[in-house]
Structure formats: structure tokens, C-alpha cells
Amino acid sequence: MAMLDGKQIVLGVTGGIAAFKACSLIRRLMERGAAVQVVMTQHATEFVTPLTFQTLSGRSVAVDLFTARPVGPLPHIDLAKWAHILVIAPATANIIGKIAAGIADDLLSTLVMATESPVVLAPAMNANMYSNPIVQQNIEKLRALGYRFVEPEEGILASGDRGVGRLAKLTAIIAEIEAAISGEVTE
Ligand SMILES: Cc1cc2nc3c(=O)[nH]c(=O)nc-3n(C[C@H](O)[C@H](O)[C@H](O)COP(=O)(O)O)c2cc1C
Secondary structure (H helix, E strand, O other): OOOOOOOEEEEEEOOOHHHHHHHHHHHHHHHOOOEEEEEEOOHHHHOOOHHHHHHHHOOOOEOOOOOOOOOOOOHHHHHHHHOOEEEEEEEOHHHHHHHHHOOOOOHHHHHHHHOOOOEEEEEOOOHHHHHOHHHHHHHHHHHHOOOEEOOOEEEEOOOOOEEEEEOOOHHHHHHHHHHHHOOOOOO
């Protein structure tokens, strides 16, 4: 039996260049037996269209808190219960900051507030953004609260600069999802 057989995964996609990598992540998770419900921020739709994720996941993509009805009439609450795990990949500096501050002003951030399931974040951003002390403090705060992070890698970034900020390898993200689902404690 595949490791993620029957698992219901909400994949949050936020507005960064690495949003296209979520296409491959959906496929890899589905190959392992998971059902994947994509939730995009409005800004993520500037990078990849909902149609692409909808086609790959076989499920309608939820973006707007007030109109999306992927699994029931209260999208943030119903999805929060549906999700065995919530994965945000790529996670922007913005969504990390919003979660750390308790802001719930769109579907994805409201869903994070409402869920009792494990949350895995895979940050991806410019190296200066990633090393910004505010971003680092937010990550530390969330780690202490039990949020799980898959650290970005060093390499050439979208800007052409070299630094730490590339989305982690999909194998590392999937390993963290599997660890979270099997209840392994984070370091
Ligand atoms: C071309 C472009 C690329 C961007 N790439 C990133 C990125 O990789 N990581 C990031 O944190 N923000 C990135 N941003 C900034 C975010 O899109 C911006 O902070 C936005 O408010 C994020 O919204 P969201 O978190 O609700 O999706 C990028 C912006 C632009 C215009």
C-alpha cells in the first residue's frame, strides 16, 4: 500500500515563482495514493492558472473564501476538517507572516487558523527576503508552535542571484508530509 493511500491533502499555493513546481508535487502526491485539494491565494493565480491545478488534481480549485465550495458550504471549516494534512508549497514570506500574526484574510490563511491537522510549509523566496530577521523570527515562532518547515535550498534564484531561497526538492517535501502523517515529532 502506498504511504499516502487514502490521505486527503490540502495543497496551499501562494504567489511566488515556484508556484509552477506545485504541478509536479500534485502528481507525485496522487501517485502515492493521496487526494489533493488545491487552495490558491489570489496572488498565486498570477503565476499559474487554477485551470492547470484543477486538471492535474481532478478537483475544482478553491481561491475565494466567499464563493469556493470544494467540500461543503463553509469552505474554511469544511476543508479544515477534510484535510488530514495541510501543505503550503511554495510558501511566501507573506503567508508565513500572516500565519505568525494570526491573520485570516483569505481562504488559505483562514483555513490554516481553523485546522487541527499538521501544517507543513515549504518557503521559497529571494535570499534577502528569506534571511530577513522578521521572516526568520516568524519561522522560529511557528516552529515552536508545531508548524513543520521544509527548508529552502541554496542555488540560483529567479532573480539570477545565488542564495538560499529555492523551493526544497519535491522528495524532501514529500518526506516531510509522510513524517507528519505518520506522527513523527519535528526536531
Ligand atoms: C514576479 C514576482 C515573483 C515573486 N516571487 C516571490 C517568491 O518567490 N516568494 C515570495 O515570498 N514572494 C514573491 N513575490 C511577492 C509576492 O507575490 C507578494 O508578497 C504577494 O503579496 C504574496 O501574496 P500571497 O502570499 O497571498 O500569495 C513575487 C512577486 C512577483 C511580482
